[in-house]
Amino acid sequence: MADKIEFENVSVRFNTRWLALDNVSFSIKKGDFVFLVGPTGAGKTTVLRLIYGDILPDQGEVRIDGHPLSKISKRKLLEIRTKMGIVFQDLMLLDDRSVFENLAFPLRLRGDEDIMRKVVSTLKDINLTHKSNDIVSSLSRGEQQRLALARAMINEPEVLLADEPFSNLHKSDIDWLIDKMNKYNELGLTVVLSTHNFEVITRVPKARVLKIEEGRIILEH
Amino acid sequence: MNIRFYIQELFSIMRKSRSDFIFLLVIYFLSLVIFSAAIQSYSYISKLLDETFSASYMKVFFEDDSDERMVSLVRKCAEESPVVERVELITKEKARDEFKSRFPRYSALLELFPGSPFPQNLEIKFSSRALGVGYIDEFMGFLSNFPVVSNVQHNYTSAIQLYRIRKSLYGIWAILFLTFMVLYIPLNLSFMRSIFEREKKLFYLVEYFGSSRRKLEATFVLAMAIPLLLVSALTLVVFRNLGELLKIPIYPVVYLLLFFLFLQMIFSFDVLEK
Numbered sequence: 001m002a003d004k005i006e007f008e009n010v011s012v013r014f015n016t017r018w019l020a021l022d023n024v025s026f027s028i029k030k031g032d033f034v035f036l037v038g039p040t041g042a043g044k045t046t047v048l049r050l051i052y053g054d055i056l057p058d059q060g061e062v063r064i065d066g067h068p069l070s071k072i073s074k075r076k077l078l079e080i081r082t083k084m085g086i087v088f089q090d091l092m093l094l095d096d097r098s099v100f101e102n103l104a105f106p107l108r109l110r111g112d113e114d115i116m117r118k119v120v121s122t123l124k125d126i127n128l129t130h131k132s133n134d135i136v137s138s139l140s141r142g143e144q145q146r147l148a149l150a151r152a153m154i155n156e157p158e159v160l161l162a163d164e165p166f167s168n169l170h171k172s173d174i175d176w177l178i179d180k181m182n183k184y185n186e187l188g189l190t191v192v193l194s195t196h197n198f199e200v201i202t203r204v205p206k207a208r209v210l211k212i213e214e215g216r217i218i219l220e221h
Numbered sequence: 222m223n224i225r226f227y228i229q230e231l232f233s234i235m236r237k238s239r240s241d242f243i244f245l246l247v248i249y250f251l252s253l254v255i256f257s258a259a260i261q262s263y264s265y266i267s268k269l270l271d272e273t274f275s276a277s278y279m280k281v282f283f284e285d286d287s288d289e290r291m292v293s294l295v296r297k298c299a300e301e302s303p304v305v306e307r308v309e310l311i312t313k314e315k316a317r318d319e320f321k322s323r324f325p326r327y328s329a330l331l332e333l334f335p336g337s338p339f340p341q342n343l344e345i346k347f348s349s350r351a352l353g354v355g356y357i358d359e360f361m362g363f364l365s366n367f368p369v370v371s372n373v374q375h376n377y378t379s380a381i382q383l384y385r386i387r388k389s390l391y392g393i394w395a396i397l398f399l400t401f402m403v404l405y406i407p408l409n410l411s412f413m414r415s416i417f418e419r420e421k422k423l424f425y426l427v428e429y430f431g432s433s434r435r436k437l438e439a440t441f442v443l444a445m446a447i448p449l450l451l452v453s454a455l456t457l458v459v460f461r462n463l464g465e466l467l468k469i470p471i472y473p474v475v476y477l478l479l480f481f482l483f484l485q486m487i488f489s490f491d492v493l494e495k
Contacts, residue, residue: 052429074433082431092422092429096237106430111223155430 004029005051005159005192009060012046012215020046022215023060028192028208030158033185035201036194038212044194045089047212048161051192052084053077082110085152087162087193091144095137099128099147102136106155118154126150142173149177153184160184162193166200178203227440230423234444238416242448245412249452252405253481257460257474259394264469266390270383274349279361279375281343287369295367296343302360304351309344313337340371347377352384406484413445413492442489449485453478 005028012021021043028034036044049055050062053069062069064080072080094102103119112118123129126146136144145165152160160181166174178200185191185204195201201209211219235242281299283292292310299308311319316339321328331338351357361373420441427437456478457471464471 078428078431078433080431081429084431086429092426094422094426096419105426108226108229109223109427109430109432111226 004063004065005190006063007047007050007060008063010050010057010062011059012043012050012055013058019215021050021057024212024215024217025060026210026217026220028190030190031185031188032190032192033181033204033207034190034192035204035207035209036192036212037196037198037201037209039196042212043215044212045163046215047210048086048163048192048194051159051161052081052086082155083158085155085157085160087145087148087152087160087165089163089167091148093136093144093148093151096135098133098135099123099139100132102147103151103154106151110155122150122154142169142176145169145173145177149180157189159190159192162191164194164196166195166197174200175203227436230437231440231444234416234420234441235447237419241412241416245409246448246452248405248409248412249449249481250455252401253452253456253478254459255401256394256398256477257456259390259397260473260477261460261463261467261469263387263390263394264464264473265467266383266387268467268469270380270387273383274352274377274380277347277375277377277380279345279347279357279373279377281345281364281370282340282372282374283342283369284371285340287341291367291369292341292343295364295370299343299345299364304348304354304356304360305345306348307346311342311344313339313341316340316342352377352381353388357381406488409485410488410492413488414495416445417441417492438493441493442486445489445492446482446485449481453482 007024007026010021010024011019014020024043024047036047038044046055050057050069051064053062056062056070067076067080069077069080094105097105100119100123103122104115107115107118120129123132126149128143128147128150131139131143136147139147149162149165152162162181165177169177174197181191181193182204201207209219209221210217211221281295283295296308296310299305314337317331317337320339321331347357351360357375357377361375364370365373424434424437428434456474460474461471464474
């Protein structure tokens with residue numbers, strides 16, 4: 001599952017006038033580390049949303065392991081999503097719940113029997129054990145970002161999608177996140193992340209870079 | 222399906238919005254108690270009216286030795302009235318027998334008279350339509366004008382008063398119900414929307430983690446219905462006992478509760494839809 005992500009002549013139009021993506025084609029293989037770079041409004045988030053099936057293309061097709069997302073059932077889409085970990089731009093953490101509860105959420109939803117062990121181990125991994133019972137809204141931005149990444153990874157997905165994970169973070173937090181993602185990638189995880197921070201790209205020498213501007217891929221490296 | 226997750230989320234939704242739920246509980250309690258009381262008081266007055274009405278009749282007494290053709294004419298006039306249900310001629314002998322069966326302790330008194338001391342009369346039973354139009358008193362005046370008629374009496378007064386009380390109550394409750402609904406619907410919807418807003422993120426997250434949103438929607442609908450179900454159960458117990466005491470049926474209250482539950486479902490789906 002999720003061995004291959006393919007975009008074939010994909011176009012997305014918002015509000016009938018704004019062309020968010022214009023005839024975009026590329027593919028991502030299992031174990032790839034892909035940076036989507038470009039200015040704000042270039043179409044990076046749209047690419048990520050297309051991958052997890054939040055929106056469908058107006059033209060062309062997005063395929064995950066050969067399954068065209070516009071033709072599969074909602075049930076199949078949800079099944080595909082169980083193999084994806086998503087870090088949203090606005091993090092989408094449950095602000096009124098504790099760090100522990102946020103991490104436990106996907107496990108509880110899946111009916112996991114080993115919640116305590118997995119959450120405790122993850123908390124240790126992201127250095128938030130001492131804040132386990134703290135409410136999310138009391139955490140710093142860097143801690144929240146770490147928590148969002150950990151929550152996306154706790155179900156052991158095959159693909160990690162991260163939308164602007166480095167925005168408004170201190171350098172130390174960015175270093176921590178990029179190291180973590182690198183390690184996950186070395187273990188076989190496919191990573192697709194959007195950023196406008198070009199500096200981080202140099203931290204992952206093996207990474208592929210897709211530069212997007214005005215809805216088109218202008219550079220693939 | 223991971224039922225435990227949804228049960229935990231159900232309690233989480235209720236805990237997080239407990240002040241809204243308490244307010245909803247109060248609204249439901251007031252509305253159900255007030256309208257159940259209205260329905261049951263209406264039912265009770267209807268029952269009293271039915272009992273009083275079925276025991277009521279009009280008596281048209283004839284002069285002794287009345288012309289039989291005139292008696293027949295009076296009877297025909299009564300029978301042809303569209304609001305008269307039944308007309309029975311009570312002969313002097315039958316009147317005496319009725320007295321004997323009704324008051325056996327005083328039957329010996331009748332031996333003092335050579336024949337029947339009771340006048341021949343007509344017993345008239347009206348249909349319920351007669352209550353509403355002031356017809357009975359008008360008809361009584363009409364029959365009194367016949368020369369063979371010595372006296373006309375009826376005991377419909379209580380039934381007429383009960384009918385008027387019931388009619389007034391119906392009007393008052395109908396206006397109150399409509400006014401209440403105009404306030405209830407937006408108030409209820411706004412509380413439900415504010416509860417939903419607090420949980421909106423949950424609905425997105427569930428889908429992003431690969432689960433169907435439907436189960437969480439069902440959880441939300443159930444959470445919204447719980448205060449109403451609690452109040453409904455309480456209302457049912459109280460008004461069932463009251464119904465047994467007053468010997469009136471409980472089904473109108475059950476219909477009311479089902480109506481409120483139905484509204485609740487529609488509101489919940491409306492909130493989820495938007």
